[in-house]
Amino acid sequence: MAELEFLGHTYTVEDYDTVLGTLLKNGHAVPNACRGGHCHSCLMKAEEGVPMPFSQMGLAPELVNEGYFLACQCMIYADIKVTTPEREKRKRFTAMVDDKTALSDQLIRLRLRPARDFAYRAGQYLTLTNIDGHCADYPIASVHGVDRFMEFHIGTQSDEPLDRYIVQQLEENDALAVQTAFAHHHYRSEDSNDDLLLIARDYDLAGALGLLREALHHEHKGEIHLIHLCDLMAAPHLERTLSELCVDSPTITGESLSGEHTKALSARLQAMDNRNHVRCFFWTNNDPEDSGVQKIIEGFLDGQQLFVMTP
Secondary structure, three states, X not given: OOEEEEOOEEEEOOOOOEHHHXXXXXXXXXOOOOOOOOOOXXXXXXXXXXXXXXXXXXXXXXXXXXXXXXXXXXXXXXXXXXXXXXXXXXXXXXXXXXXXXXXXXXXXXXXXXXXXXXXXXXXXXXXXXXXXOXXXXXXXXXXXXXXXXXXXXXXXXXXXXXXXXXXXXXOOOOEXXXXXXXXXXXXXXXXXXXXXXXXXXXXXXXXXXXXXXXXHHOOXXXXXEEEEEEOOOOOHHHHHHHHHOOOOOOOEXXXXXXXXXXXXXXXXXXXXXXXXXXXXXXXXXXXXXXXXXXXXXXXHHOOOOXXXXXX
């Protein structure tokens, strides 16, 4: 039987299944929508092996020459190694602003309605682009299949061009481009008995809250602890948000840490029990300080699973 290799994992393909079908069955969050070869949201690239010609119909000649294909249309007859598309090659969709609300003087909640529905996972990063070409990556706070919108949290104090545009100029019914992204790590319902440790800095808390909401949707049974590292945001935001989610279970807790994060986080983790079957998710937007934070987390986990959520 043919084998499919993706991100260091190798899977035996069942009965000429497609690349998309095989990856979805094995827990990979591959962007997809129509599954008929029309929307191109499942675009992928072959590193070794040759994709079926039918899976390249409708693609630009330069994409075909580089080995790109549509995962939903590519049945696997021989061994193939595939990877995610380069950022500039990923599919973009138009999304209209459904709601823009100030949650505080430091934070804007942005809700978008994509022109075409496509699968995503709560907590993953997605790229937004405005009409001037300014783009940035934001973690998703909404849950696909539950919310009718896609939700993002934008910091009002940021100097990033797209952040300033969203905060100062963007209005309801304006448009942004939403670019598909691959979620290498995400919540899995089969792990519902494991304890979850969610750690995020400032505005990336949106991703942790999204994953928390997805876990609650799947009636997660293990304990969930969320740690918010605060530099730019006021600490009460986490407490208010958990209250709004009606989280009153003793198995779900959250706290905010301010100041020097490596010391504060190290002290907090040392006070926690390091039990087996802890799955830790850490959101980082490539801040230089995050490497020190990650080392602290790895030391606490002592070989247990750490899922680093990055753009």
